[in-house]
Amino acid sequence: MNYSFNKLHVASFESRRSKEIGKLIEYHGGIAHIAESVVEIPSKSSKEIEELCKKLKNSEIDIIIFLTGFGTKLLLENLGKRLGTKPAKRLLNKTTVIGRGIKSRSALRNFGVTPLYSKPVPNTWQEIVKVLADKNLLKNKYVAIQEYSKKNNNLVKNLKANGAGVLSIPVYKSALPPDTSLLENLVNNMIKGQIDICLFTSSQQVANIFKFCK
Secondary structure (H helix, E strand, O other): OOOOOOOOEEEEOOOOOHHHHHHHHHHOOOEEEEOOOOEEEEOOOOHHHHHHHHHHHOOOOOEEEEOOHHHHHHHHHHHHHHHOHHHHHHHHHOOEEEEOHHHHHHHHHHHOOOOOOOOOOOOOHHHHHHHHHHOOOOOOOEEEEEEOOOOOHHHHHHHHHOOOEEEEEEOEEEEOOOOOHHHHHHHHHHHOOOOOEEEOOOHHHHHHHHHHHO
16 A cells, blocks of 8 residues: 655754655645654763673673664674673673664674564564563673663663663763754744644654753
C-alpha cells in the first residue's frame, strides 16, 4: 500500500539526516520544513572509558550494550585509540555485545564486532533486558552501557533487578544548535497553524523543542 502526505506541510527537526528526511517527505507527497534541533557534543571526560578499557583487559566485563548509532561509533573510536583497533575488536568479540537498533548494530559490524542479535530485536531497552534475562545472562554479571545525552535510569534499574552490576559510560551530550534561527522560524510557523504534521525521530528532539520554546 502506498502512503502519501497529500501535499501537507510536514515539519522535521532532524539534524544529521536532515537532507534524507526532507527527500523522503517530498517523495511521499509532503512539503518539507526542516530545522535542526539537536547537536551532539562528545564528552570531554574519559574516566568511564578508561575504566571500561581496564575492565575489558581484565575480563571483568560480561556484556556491553550500545544504545545509539552515533554513540556506538564514538565509543568504538575511543576504544580503538586506547587499546588499539585489533585488541579492541578481539576483546569485544570475547564479550556479549548488544546493539539497540539498526544503526548501533551496523556500526558494530563495520568495526568488526558481531552483535548478539542482528534483527528484529532489540530495539528498545525493555527488549534488551528481556533478551538477556530470557537467556539467563544477567545474574552475577557485569554490564557496561554506552549512554548518550542522559543516563537511562530505567535500563540500569532493571539490569540491577535481574542481578547484574552496571557501568554507565556517557560518550556525548545533546544541546540546541548554535544557530537557532531556522528552528525559531519553524516554531513560529507551527504557532500560526502553517504546519500540518510534526515528525520527530528521537525523544531528544522533543525535549529540545520544549526547552527552546520556554
